[in-house]
Amino acid sequence: MTDTGGLLLRWASEQGAGALSDIKQGMWWLAAKHCPDIEPGAAGRWLRDAVSLAYMDIDWRNRRWCAAPPVLTRLPKARGLAVLTGSRTAAFDARLEQAAQEGPLEVLRVSSARPPRDIPLPHSLIVQFDDEAELTAWAAGLGASYTPCFALQGAALLPPLRLEVRTSAPEFGKPLEQYDLHRGEYQPVRGPKGDGLYRLKRRDSKRVCQVLRGGQWYETSHEQGVYTVLGARTRRADVLRWLPEKDCGRQRFGTLFVDWGYPLPDLHRRVAVMCCGLAPRINAQAENLAYDNVPKTVAMKIAESLGQHLGGNNDE
Template sequence: MADTGGLLLRWLSEQGAGSLSDVKQGMWWLAAKHSQDIEPGAPGRWLRDAVSLAHMDIDWRNRRWCAAPPVLTRLPQARGLAVLSGSRTAAFDARVTQAGQDGLLELFQVPSARPPRDIPLPPSIIIQFDDEAGLASWAAELGVSYTPCFALQGAALLPPLNPGAPTSAPEFGKPLEYYDLERGEYQPVPRPQGEGLYRLKRRDSKRVCQILRDGQWYETSHEQGVYLALETRNRAADVLRWRSEKDCGRERFGTLFVDWGYPLPDLHRRVTVMCCGLAPRINAQAKNLAYDNVPHAVAAKIAQSLGQHLGENDE
């Protein structure tokens, strides 16, 4: 499945937009041509990583997606490196290839490591440059938007937690699941078990998340709901940790670790991924995701936005 990720991104880019159900079917068809061992949750994980890498945007509530426009942005203090994100049509790929051959800037295709039973991600296009003015000029010639540093800009704009729109209580007698914060998974329950995060199916068969707090039900996403549930319980859980790099002069940069069961919301995850241009590393033994080249200031903003204390990882 060496080029599956690139083929998927090409297909999505040419399509432009559509329904999540259709894109998942297409992903299964393409992935199955290369491997029969893809896990059931692999398409969902691929889509979330593609959102984090700024290749696409997804309206999870309405089950729609669209390809994101190409954007060039610097990585924070990454020794003259930038990343080119967004859609990659055949015509755009041809322009990028020609630009690389012209030798104005040096381009590298860097893969994000994923387990064998996941669908491979498209390689990230990392660009090495000498001066920012030249980088911005190159972006204009290529016809893409240029952002000085999305990670730093986005971190400054991260919103605080919000319960969302008020909604009605789950229908009595219908299947209901409660999110167990200790186990990091949903558990079937016969009725609401008090304040916390719940998952249910609406009458239109769409699966949605709702949170109960202060006696009121609110619509939410799974990721936002997890941190709202932690906040409701007055728990600054040790689920976000940051470890500094050891190199001299790099003490303000490091790795952000996020425990399984406490996924970052889409915007927070995109800000974190755009610190290095690669999807997070999966640490199966430690049961966490590791985001590299994250400035301490960005990690602190993420924790603050989610109502959490940023712990330290000294391992």
């Protein structure tokens, strides 16, 4: 194994679980040997992509992570394609190599494009199959769980955003930032300026996000906080758009575009990513992320869960 992304996934898979600070430190040490010019935020972006691709799960609040178990799932209406995701220990890779050699299914290693100064992601393992029963048996032989189609199942279970966990107000006089929805960034403020999404450091030095609504403070993640505040606005935001494919018979499938500054929460992003098995494409000029092979029904479920309108051809 020579690629950096695969090496990082192997290391995380063998570790199994641990503190978020430890895996970030280990990532920097391993990645720096192969990617000397990586940007300061590259480790965080790699971890979020790893969560989206179902390689690991992260408890951001408690700063813990764990490797996800191997899972094989079909891609929605992708003409006999499935994706094999989850952890990849040395033992699992050995079983996979033997299974690929013996057939009858073919395993394709497909890369997700990333900017030069980002840490490369592992190759996605796309599996070609003709018969679902054969696919299920192949997964069992590998020791991987099989689920018919996570993208469709997960989309149906996406919950609406709710502010549930109340918390105390930020300490007076302590550094405080408020998220600017127009700029897509946090701005320092001297004190709360009405309802909105705020970021602060707790006494234990952990940076947290809180939403102020109607005089009450609530715990939140950055992604959920963005959409919670965005959904409270009366004017339509149109930060999510879906455009259909042009191929005959594929009009119900297309690309979901998400504007920069409005990142999808972990579960919503995983649902979108598991439609094609690859990390979203980065469109620097258009300033958005593009998720491919997303059924319109899935895109609508994502938008509905986030309290957003789903734009399209008629909204351009």
